[in-house]
Amino acid sequence: MVWWVIDVIAGGRFNPEHIQQVSKLFRDSDIPIIMVLNKCDTLKDNVEEVEKEVHSTCPWAEHIVQVVTDPRQGPAKLSCECGSTNIFISASTRSYFCSVCKQTVAFKKHYGVSELIQETVKCLPDAVAKSFLRAQDAWIEGLDTEVKKTILGFTALAAAVAAVPIPFSRAVCVIPVQAFMVLCIAKIYKVVLSKKAALHMASIVMTGGTSSLAFCASEAVKVIFPAAGVLVDAGMSCTSTFALAVVSYYLLRQVRSRAILGEEVSVDRLNEIMSDEELRKMYQQVLDRLKSGSKPEEQLSVEMKRLEELSG
Structure with missing residues (x-):
């Protein structure tokens, strides 16, 4: 199995031609690929734009998961869990205040990793069998x-x-x-x-x-x-x-x-x-x-x- 990591905070730049060439190497061997959009602690619009581009360029991907493995700028998509983007971030205390919830929330250790594991586990039976044979x-x-x-x-x-x-x-x-x-x-x-x-x-x-x-x-x-x-x-x-x-x-x-x-x-x-x-x-x-x-x-x-x- 492949976790293909793309840096969202850097704009998610990648060469579509190169990504197609490399992905073909894995797809020809029936190796499942999950696209991992890492560093999603940036503006919601930026994250969704990168995800849209990945969807368009990589239709063969098993799944696309947004993660923040080490939050530094704020929560995922700089949004509160209530969905509000009206938050005030304190990088020094690694927390944010939501103007809607009216409460201060500490950054989680990571965001999206649980979903990444769940999606990986779904693919594991086939992936393990094929990789074991290889x-x-x-x-x-x-x-x-x-x-x-x-x-x-x-x-x-x-x-x-x-x-x-x-x-x-x-x-x-x-x-x-x-x-x-x-x-x-x-x-x-x-x-x-x-x-x-x-x-x-x-x-x-x-x-x-x-x-x-x-x-x-x-x-x-x-x-x-x-x-x-x-x-x-x-x-x-x-x-x-x-x-x-x-x-x-x-x-x-x-x-x-x-x-x-x-x-x-x-x-x-x-x-x-x-x-x-x-x-x-x-x-x-x-x-x-x-x-x-x-x-x-x-x-x-x-x-x-x-x-x-x-x-x-």
Whole structure:
């Protein structure tokens, strides 16, 4: 929404050609414009003349509002609230005496601002919906860049933690790292995700299918051949963390509207979007695609683009 402010006390001068050119930029984007005639603490005839000119020049305006945001010369249109212009103003005391009401009245803090707010609120439902759609793409794009850095950082950290030559280090250490990664991604997207939901996402990929089998195999290798087991476990932790991050990215983008309401996203809310089985399936599909051998940052961009199209 645009509040287009015009200085009435200076005569309300503006170039009609320029105002048409600039207004077209907003109108083409369906952005509502309210013309605000500010500094209306001048003669009533002057205010009404400027308003008439604005009406003629800006027929596309949603509304025209007369305001005095900081009264210095007197009340709006130098008129008493009874409508009389027969007033005697005292700028030093910021008050005026009305010869009709026979009383001294202090300047208000402002005039017309309440009407401006009311007219703005009338337009807000449409304005908010349209501006949200326009701003969302740029906003999400900036957050996605930060998320990419976070994912790559945690992927490297998970590999380093798993490289510790201790059996079951992946189960003991890597899952908490992955859960913390999910919470960090949620924080970037301003999604309030419960710790239980983050841990649920991190642990569920360890159960069932090839993930659990691979985990058991890597632990067996670590016990029998520690050096080789460390390399295998580090590699698996790296890819599993990467795949979990991609799935988390998809889920958190789906629930980002909850961030506006400040609601905590629970396990049940995540399950409404994707069941545990569907989560495992997507996770496995990402793991399968990782076998192509692409660089992590390149593969991450591909995956995020894929899920962006999927989530709309």
